Amino acid sequence: MRVSRSSRNTRDSIGSVSAPFNEGKEFDSLYREFNEMLHFVVRGITFATETAADLEEANEKEEVANLEGIVRKYVDMENNLNNKREAIDELRTKMNAGNKVDLVETFESLHESAFEEYENSTENEKYFQNEYYIEFRQKIWEVNHPDEAMPTLDGNDDDDIVMGQQKESLFCPITTLLFEEPVTGKVCKHTYSKDAILQLIRRNRNTVVCPVAGCDKHITEHDLIPNKRIERKVARYRVTGNDPMDDVEYMNIE
Ligand SMILES: [Zn+2]
Structure with a gap:
C-alpha cells in the first residue's frame, strides 16, 4: 500500500x-x-x-x-x-x-x-x-449471561453451532478428576474445580499463576466465575458415561 x-x-x-x-x-x-x-x-x-x-x-x-x-x-x-x-x-x-x-x-x-x-x-x-474478536463475543455474551462464563469460542455445547475442533475437557487440570463445581477464570478462561483452585490461591498469598500448562496468567479468587455449562456437562457425563464432546468432530462445519 x-x-x-x-x-x-x-x-x-x-x-x-x-x-x-x-x-x-x-x-x-x-x-x-x-x-x-x-x-x-x-x-x-x-x-x-x-x-x-x-x-x-x-x-x-x-x-x-x-x-x-x-x-x-x-x-x-x-x-x-x-x-x-x-x-x-x-x-x-x-x-x-x-x-x-x-x-x-x-x-x-x-x-x-x-x-x-x-x-x-x-x-x-x-x-x-x-x-478484539473475543472481546466482541464476550460483550454480547454478557448481555444475556451476566453471571456465567462465556464458553471458549472453539468449544461446543449441544445446542450450539460447532466452529472449531478443540475439545473442552471435563477434567480439572489440577486434580485431573472430573470437575467438581467448575469455575472459570475471567482472564484466561481456564476452568478448574472450585476447591482445588481456591486451595492453590490461598496457599499462595491470594494469587497464583494459572496451573494450566503454558498459561502464565495470574488468578485470584475474585476472577473466578461458576461455570454452570461445564457443570451440566459433567453431570450428564456422570449419568451417561458419554463425553458430550466426543461428537464434536462429526459436527464440525468448518
Ligand atoms: Zn490459564
Whole structure:
C-alpha cells in the first residue's frame, strides 16, 4: 500500500538501493501511517462491539450477526496491516545489514507469504484467538449471561453451532478428576474445580499463576466465575458415561 510512496521518493535508486539506506524519516512516517490505520481499525471494532451489545439487548439477532461479520473484516484488516508492518521491519533490517534490496519486490514477496499464511489459516486461528474478536463475543455474551462464563469460542455445547475442533475437557487440570463445581477464570478462561483452585490461591498469598500448562496468567479468587455449562456437562457425563464432546468432530462445519 503506502510503501509505493516510499518507493516513489527513492525512484532514482529503486531496483538496487544500497545500504545503509539513509531514509529513517521515510520509515518513520510509514510507521506513523500504519499506527493511524490500526487505530482506525480498533476504533471501528470498539464501535461495532458497543453497538452489537445494545442490539443484543434489543434481541436484534440479525443485526448482531451483521456486525459480527464486520468485526471479522476488521480483524482481517488488522492482520493485513500488521503483516505489512512486519514486512517493512524485515526490509529495513536487510537494508541496514548492508544488503542490496529491491524495495518493492522484497516487500511484496514478504507480505505475500504472510498474507497467504493468514488466508490458509482456520477460523479458529484467525478469529477465536484474536483479542478484539473475543472481546466482541464476550460483550454480547454478557448481555444475556451476566453471571456465567462465556464458553471458549472453539468449544461446543449441544445446542450450539460447532466452529472449531478443540475439545473442552471435563477434567480439572489440577486434580485431573472430573470437575467438581467448575469455575472459570475471567482472564484466561481456564476452568478448574472450585476447591482445588481456591486451595492453590490461598496457599499462595491470594494469587497464583494459572496451573494450566503454558498459561502464565495470574488468578485470584475474585476472577473466578461458576461455570454452570461445564457443570451440566459433567453431570450428564456422570449419568451417561458419554463425553458430550466426543461428537464434536462429526459436527464440525468448518
Ligand atoms: Zn490459564
